[in-house]
Amino acid sequence: MKKFLAVLHARNMEFLRDRSALVWNLAMPFMLVFGLAFTFSGGNKDIYKIGVVGSNERLTQAAPKLPTTQHLQFIPYDDLDTAINKVKHHQMDMLIDVSSAPKYWVNTSSPNGYLLERIIWGAGADKFERQAVEGAEIRYVDWFLPGILGMNMMFACLFGVGFVIVRYRKNGFLKRLKATPLGAFQFLFAQLISRLLLVVIITAIVYVGCDFFIDFNMQGSYGTLLLVTTLGAMSLISIGLLVAAHTASEELAGGMLNIVTWPMMLLSGAWFSLEGAQPWVQNIAEIFPLTHMISATRSIMNEGATLAQVMPDVWVLSLTSAVFLAIGAFVFKWE
Amino acid sequence: MHAIITATDLVKQYPGVRAVDGINLAIPQGICFGLLGPNGAGKTTTIEMLEGIHQPTSGVVLYKGEPLGARYREEVGIQFQHTALQDFLTVRETLKFFERLYAETLPIAEVIELCSLTDILDRDTRKLSGGQRQRLLLGLALINDPDLIFLDEPTTGLDPQARRNFWDLVKLVKSRNKTIVLTTHYMEEAYALCDEIAIMDKGRIVSQGTPQQLLTEHFGDVVLQIPGDDAGGKLMQMDIGAVPAGELFEIKTNRLHDTLQQLMDNGINLDRLRIRAWTLEDLFINVTGKEHKL
Numbered sequence: 001m002k003k004f005l006a007v008l009h010a011r012n013m014e015f016l017r018d019r020s021a022l023v024w025n026l027a028m029p030f031m032l033v034f035g036l037a038f039t040f041s042g043g044n045k046d047i048y049k050i051g052v053v054g055s056n057e058r059l060t061q062a063a064p065k066l067p068t069t070q071h072l073q074f075i076p077y078d079d080l081d082t083a084i085n086k087v088k089h090h091q092m093d094m095l096i097d098v099s100s101a102p103k104y105w106v107n108t109s110s111p112n113g114y115l116l117e118r119i120i121w122g123a124g125a126d127k128f129e130r131q132a133v134e135g136a137e138i139r140y141v142d143w144f145l146p147g148i149l150g151m152n153m154m155f156a157c158l159f160g161v162g163f164v165i166v167r168y169r170k171n172g173f174l175k176r177l178k179a180t181p182l183g184a185f186q187f188l189f190a191q192l193i194s195r196l197l198l199v200v201i202i203t204a205i206v207y208v209g210c211d212f213f214i215d216f217n218m219q220g221s222y223g224t225l226l227l228v229t230t231l232g233a234m235s236l237i238s239i240g241l242l243v244a245a246h247t248a249s250e251e252l253a254g255g256m257l258n259i260v261t262w263p264m265m266l267l268s269g270a271w272f273s274l275e276g277a278q279p280w281v282q283n284i285a286e287i288f289p290l291t292h293m294i295s296a297t298r299s300i301m302n303e304g305a306t307l308a309q310v311m312p313d314v315w316v317l318s319l320t321s322a323v324f325l326a327i328g329a330f331v332f333k334w335e
Numbered sequence: 336m337h338a339i340i341t342a343t344d345l346v347k348q349y350p351g352v353r354a355v356d357g358i359n360l361a362i363p364q365g366i367c368f369g370l371l372g373p374n375g376a377g378k379t380t381t382i383e384m385l386e387g388i389h390q391p392t393s394g395v396v397l398y399k400g401e402p403l404g405a406r407y408r409e410e411v412g413i414q415f416q417h418t419a420l421q422d423f424l425t426v427r428e429t430l431k432f433f434e435r436l437y438a439e440t441l442p443i444a445e446v447i448e449l450c451s452l453t454d455i456l457d458r459d460t461r462k463l464s465g466g467q468r469q470r471l472l473l474g475l476a477l478i479n480d481p482d483l484i485f486l487d488e489p490t491t492g493l494d495p496q497a498r499r500n501f502w503d504l505v506k507l508v509k510s511r512n513k514t515i516v517l518t519t520h521y522m523e524e525a526y527a528l529c530d531e532i533a534i535m536d537k538g539r540i541v542s543q544g545t546p547q548q549l550l551t552e553h554f555g556d557v558v559l560q561i562p563g564d565d566a567g568g569k570l571m572q573m574d575i576g577a578v579p580a581g582e583l584f585e586i587k588t589n590r591l592h593d594t595l596q597q598l599m600d601n602g603i604n605l606d607r608l609r610i611r612a613w614t615l616e617d618l619f620i621n622v623t624g625k626e627h628k629l
Contacts, residue, residue, distance in 0.1 A: 168419075172415065172417050172418050172419050173418070173419040173420065173421065175388065175415060176413075176415060176418045176419070176420075176475075178388060179386060179388060179408070179411075179413040179415070180408060180436040180437065181405065181408040181436060181437060335388075
């Protein structure tokens, strides 16, 4: 017991004296709580989601009572085809186009669409031209899968590579390597590739294993899916390398990895769609590589997006990988 | 003999501490050079600047007349005081791992034989004894067939037998015309291995030369040891400078003949008299003013 208390005391003192880690560990929960409270302060009381192509003024002119009807969420869209696809896949209950003669699209197999149609008729939209679309609902599991796999990859990439490098630095292994002709970039790149192979292979095994039982919806190409997944993992590993490039404190590294992973976990669309969220929240989400990876893999799997269609995401993932790895190698410390 | 590595006006300044304060060294090819000093004297800081691990605040280190660069990394072998190895690798895999980091290497079989690693080749490196681990670390330092090898306190924590086995290895390496720079806490180790030593204190070299040169330079006298029961109280009554040292009395003198005559004249029994040679331990205490503690 005496020995246990001595070790406990020594560990507590060590933790308390590591000021930077202490600050991170204290600041992180506060930032998380405040961040969440602020992000979702508006509440999410809307029952039906309606996409709108055209300005709010045009909508008000066309059906004055509709915008003020409670429990309807209006989501602006620029691209009509994208919005129609959402209705087809039950990801949106209705689409209204007021950019020309008012029309609305509703999925004939959607119960929400059926009810919403009756609501808008009562709110002055009964003269809108009706366009029926058909399409099977995308199962929640099909929507959810890219998010959950992406999140799992995020933790494996960031913590897997970040903590290992910090441990190497702490126990002097990196110092021993510094005494050899090995360069920082070579070392980091080898770490990246090693982890990349591991993560991609494990993710592929998980996907194939689950697909055997669940039969995932896969509309697009497996090659494109693999490319996006690989680039996404590279980008996330590069962040891990950057975080671990300088510090020899596992506590500090843990804090920094948490501050990177938690916002990504909440805002990258892994758990819930950010459609309809505040624009600034959506803008922040665009910064995260995980957002692009999940968005692209969802498009490939559920909508059959081609490589050309997900090219913006591919570029973002490629560029972030290169930039984070380059900065990581530049600021890397062996000791 | 040409110096393989030189250091000129080497200074390392940390906030509030001048760890190394203007060191000059020129280490000839093929010798074992010992860097000694009490804890905090600046030995490791000095050796790590020579290794190119840390940059000096000022001063220059030249290897074969050139600044330390990529060639240096290829041609130098280093055994740090504290080193971790990659977990979950065997001795053989670790040797192979390091072998792949260099352009030119010794055949692994030669390193294995040189460092007596045959019996532990398939053992996980985490399960090695202290002596086995140090032999492996020496093997890793030799794998690129370096001209210059740094050994930073390589036998600290080893039992006497393992330490002596390690000395034999170092002598074997030295016989291949390798230059060795060694830091150690053990004076007998420095005496057994080093052709030249430098004693550091407070960031400076306070004494440098061959061990024998330094002993001669610092100790012109000899120490006579006489068992107390033979001398009785007589020694203390004589004006001869006798000092009790455990069960013995010690007398320092630079006029041996006269002192012996004086002892015989006073009827001191000299049958069990011993003349003690000065050691590096004595030298260390003499030049640093500190008792040497491990």
